[in-house]
Amino acid sequence: MKRPYIGVTGVSSPEEVTAARLCIPEDSNHALMVGCLVSEKSWNGIPVKWHHRHPDPSRLSLLFQYDPKVINLVHYHAKDSEGLAERLDEIAMKSGPYLHGFQLNMMWPDRAEMAHYLDLYPHHFFVMQFGVGMQKAADFDPKTIVAVVKSYADLVSYVLLDPSGGRGEEMDTTFMRRVLTLLVDECPQVMPGIAGGLGPSTLHRITDLIRDYPQLSIDAEGRLRDRDDHLDTTLMMEYLDGAFELFSE
DSSP states (O other): OOOOEEEEEOOOSHHHHHHHHTTOOTTOSSEEEEEEEEEHHHHTTOOOTTGGGSOOGGGHHHHOOOOTTEEEEEEEEOSSOTTHHHHHHHHHHHHOTTOOEEEEESSSOOHHHHHHHHHHOTTOEEEEEEEHHHHHHTTTOHHHHHHHHHHTTTTOSEEEEESSTTSOOOOOHHHHHHHHHHHHHHOTTSEEEEESSOSTTTGGGGHHHHHHOTTOEEEEOGGGBOTTSOBOHHHHHHHHHHHHHHHHO
16 A cells, blocks of 8 residues: 655665664654665766765665565666666665665656566556656646656656755745646546655745645655765754654644
8 A cells, every 4th residue: 555755865874774764653654765876877886976875786685674664765867768677677686575666767767668667576666756857848837747647647656746856955835736736636546745955954844735735755865964975864863753743743
């Protein structure tokens, strides 16, 4: 059964996962989402810009721990969908038995490749990241964005509206509301999520959205890092505590 989640992306050590799990209330309707970044480059051992956010692929299975209150996702970034199903299969085999699926951080992922992967792993699911590139291609028009999501509705379980892409840039909550209003009405089978500049000091900006969309998922990355781009566990736990509290009100 699909559950909304409160996410932390850019996790790279088992100790960070353990700290995050301590923040989950026993009675929460939301799961914790543990997001591990994998890109074409990091998978092939090529240095990446945000190397502290990309764990060694050989350690993925150590990061995805069993907990019924946790959703474990690989956030996979690639330029195109060529060989996507095969690559995701390789990553899944490295990720261990507690992987739940993938967030696809790419433009227009290929439907046939996605369907092929789900044939191989029918118990997994996809999150579609609708990033700034796709939003720009849709002319930032909520109707067009929702139409695109609907065209993937048989293959994705969640859509994450994410104009920041890990850079910590704050979302336009008015625009998010316009998209969410249409999305919830016209595409109820896909669970909505938002990201963009979330952290312990900015959660107040989405209080009204949480009130009006209690099944909303959220994700945070850039605002949880220190000046050396390491995940700051204090900031992470403050964000998680605050987010779980907001969703419980």
